[in-house]
Amino acid sequence: MTDLGDVRGDFPLLGRTFEGRPLVYLDSAATTQKPHRVIETIDRYYRELNANVHRGAYRLSAAATDAYEEARAKVARFIGAGSPEEVVFTRGATTALNHVAYGWGLHRLGSGDRILLTVMEHHSNIVPWQMVARLTGAELVYLDVDDEYRVDLSNLDELLDERVKIVSVSGMSNVTGALGPVAELAEAVADTEAVLVVDGAQLVPHAPVDVAALGADFLAFSGHKMLGPTGIGVLWGRPERLADLEPTEGGGEMIVDVTLTDAKWAPVPHRFEAGTPPIAQAIGLGAAVDYLEDLGMDAVRAHEEAITAYALDRLSEIPDLTVYGPRDVATRGGAVSFELGDIHAHDLATILDEHGVAVRAGHHCAKPLMRRLGAVATTRASFYVYNVAEDVDRLVEALWKAREVFGLD
Amino acid sequence: MTDLGDVRGDFPLLGRTFEGRPLVYLDSAATTQKPHRVIETIDRYYRELNANVHRGAYRLSAAATDAYEEARAKVARFIGAGSPEEVVFTRGATTALNHVAYGWGLHRLGSGDRILLTVMEHHSNIVPWQMVARLTGAELVYLDVDDEYRVDLSNLDELLDERVKIVSVSGMSNVTGALGPVAELAEAVADTEAVLVVDGAQLVPHAPVDVAALGADFLAFSGHKMLGPTGIGVLWGRPERLADLEPTEGGGEMIVDVTLTDAKWAPVPHRFEAGTPPIAQAIGLGAAVDYLEDLGMDAVRAHEEAITAYALDRLSEIPDLTVYGPRDVATRGGAVSFELGDIHAHDLATILDEHGVAVRAGHHCAKPLMRRLGAVATTRASFYVYNVAEDVDRLVEALWKAREVFGLD
């Protein structure tokens, strides 16, 4: 099934057992497990290197600064950025999206302007825009999804008029797994004044991403969904866009001068990193990037297509099971949402959990999409580099047990 | 000198040597070193407990959520909060202050309104207010410092008129070590409409703080300055103030419902924690709080007064050395800024570093204060629980060497 080799041993948590059975972790779309290399990098940082960055005039602080900036360079290389200065470290994808919403939208949008989203967005790519729309008088418009769970572009020409100043789309849905129409939107937006923001929270961990080819102006993603620590995320921006982005947080480190009445911003990217940054977390993310690069993102993607195909196949054996998402694995990632008969997602998750299978249940922070799909809550299994065919088998076995418990025949 | 016992062994980094000499770490006002307990708590989190919080319907996620919320409860207890719901986890003190500046100021201030600060503030307690003032038309006014480096309250009555809607003050200066006049301002503000914000980044780590007695409406501080990890901070607020604070970041987890056009906020404090929070970091901060409580904050403060007194005493032996800060240790903390003859702070820091003594040099993110003091850059030695008299002796020894290098006689 996989070209990745046996990587499970690299992930200490996957060695945990629940009541004698090894954990089957199928919630990587929420957060991934961490390899030894990442955990140890963080550990070593605190034991050997810990100091504040960009501040000290002593070697320890210089070494911490180098490590922090090296992590930025690693991330830049990982996504094909032209230079490390295009990479801003944030608390997570959500914060990165808010940076754009406030730093771009608040200062540029006005009444009559529009922000174009899709109904498949995560709350983190909806709510910040709603907040900024409310503050500026701008309006939100949405692209729909079609019966194949793909973003429906049939009325794009109509929606993408000169009022649209920002287009923001997910690179990959955390609910249906569907890839977002980034290339198509990039092409369409190129003829307009609008900037294209890509929510890469699911895309960047799961597929090779090259910002030079992506066509986006901004890209947001989270470390914890790609084997890195919590508390760190990235906002990438085209240099000319970052230069025009207003900082949304003020504080130390993001200025070159402060007087009682005024402040002069530091150069990009420091301008967007007010206060002491998440130092250990950035360095930990650097280690995660190293790990993923060693696996190779093409191999990561190939493994994901293979295990997703296997999962879709095996799930189709189960009566009354409805998958919400594209069938063609070339057009999707490894987040697989489904319903089983009249078993509520939460009941299903509990039953699976009793069988040592960890899945997520609920609205997956995508309530508008759930409403659009006509589902209140779904159960979601999501896969990553450490999942193997046996995990799928255990899931399927537990789903049959759930049918029994609920007396479905 | 100290009631703390020998805690140095608890801090792995302090065992590092530079060219054969143990490190003398005197930059704790920038960031502190971490005890084993904190490092291991983080390590264990990733190895045994890692899952996203508030989301999963499986035991691992429930356990992670419990640990995260338990950390909140620990922090609440540590500062005397009435309930864990008064504690918001942020990326750091800077983010916490921005939450108040934007979440309170942006929605309430207008042209003609005023924000009262002091000239001794850190950039993180100036720049956010400047940004919000610019967006709202409000104006900043400042309390000065006196010849003893204390905030000058002589014209407080005059400045604190009905136009002042927000007062924000540091609990302890990171440059001069001076305690801020929190009690006095709390009393003065009580008769007005203004809210009192306390920048506790230096105060909370170094002295017992009881928010029930503090008189503040909001309190901001950082984990990394109190033995905790980077990437985590706290905004405490009075319940009735938090209820009126607008969230400044939108995203997952901070809502109860989202439609295409609208969102309904989750209850406090989750409303202010958009997206996946810094889970491991919050839990690490909980371990730091445990460690500090075991030492006892009264003992921490007593140790700091003792070592600061010793340092001020020994520094007074050195000719041409000027200390910028109060002499009376009862009115100050352990951040000691000084200049030595015509040796620039950076040169001094380099020379000290060659002697294994890590200090900070520069403007300490407090340029307005530096200008007020007539200094461009100072050297700062700052002390914490693990510093001992011998660290001060090594500092003094190295300062004599610096005099030699620069040919001061």
Added chain:
Amino acid sequence: MADLDELYREIILDHYRNPRRRGTLHGPHVHAEGVNPSCGDEFALDLRIEDGVVTDVAIQGQGCSISQASGSMMAEAILGKEVPAVEDLMAKFRLMMGIDEGDSPIDPNRPGSVLGDLEALQGVRRFPVRIKCADLPWTTLADALAKAEAGT
């Protein structure tokens, strides 16, 4: 997986699939709504209290079997009871579920004698993440009672 069988007893699935007293009330009543933000479960009820007695109740909502069955059983259990008896029931339920601290009021020798069908929810105690599901209708009921009291 004995715990699972304890959790999903026949009677719970029955109430989940055939909720009792589902609908809305006309005429004078109070209405209260509850939502479990972490899972999205929703519960709402209309409550008519006349002369201190619950004379009618109707429930709405959607969610997992535990929350919906709990609500359905609750609706049946409170109908016709005087308010203090409803409050007593609520207190006993919270003790049984381990939400409030104290000894469980359930008599192990006489199943069903204290809380009737509701005792079937005891199995939820072994699933701490699900206790709030079972509790949702009851916090909503408390809300409705408070409204009713404030209205008189």
Added chain:
Amino acid sequence: MADLDELYREIILDHYRNPRRRGTLHGPHVHAEGVNPSCGDEFALDLRIEDGVVTDVAIQGQGCSISQASGSMMAEAILGKEVPAVEDLMAKFRLMMGIDEGDSPIDPNRPGSVLGDLEALQGVRRFPVRIKCADLPWTTLADALAKAEAGT
């Protein structure tokens, strides 16, 4: 602490304490300013170029001994030089400091023969955090030269 003595040579402290060519220019000149955000060091210079020759230079600024001495030595070194010679000096300085990759141009057998007093800054190489201090005047100079060129 031999490294420290190498860093703070007599001549560096002399330029720090008695900076040469400090002041401002009147008449036609270009002006450029540089700041080192991480430490706050500031450097600025006024540069007069006539017929491709640096005919006058004046410096301002404040900061550590390394940045200020580097600026003072630089000012002396470029005065009277033709622009290409200034650029050559700049390139050699950057090689000596290890800022640009390549062999150092300094002749170890004839100290002072290539860059004059500026060679005293070699000791900074052992202190990587301080290299940007030594470099600040030179990046400012590059800025000034660019302005001068754009102006013609």
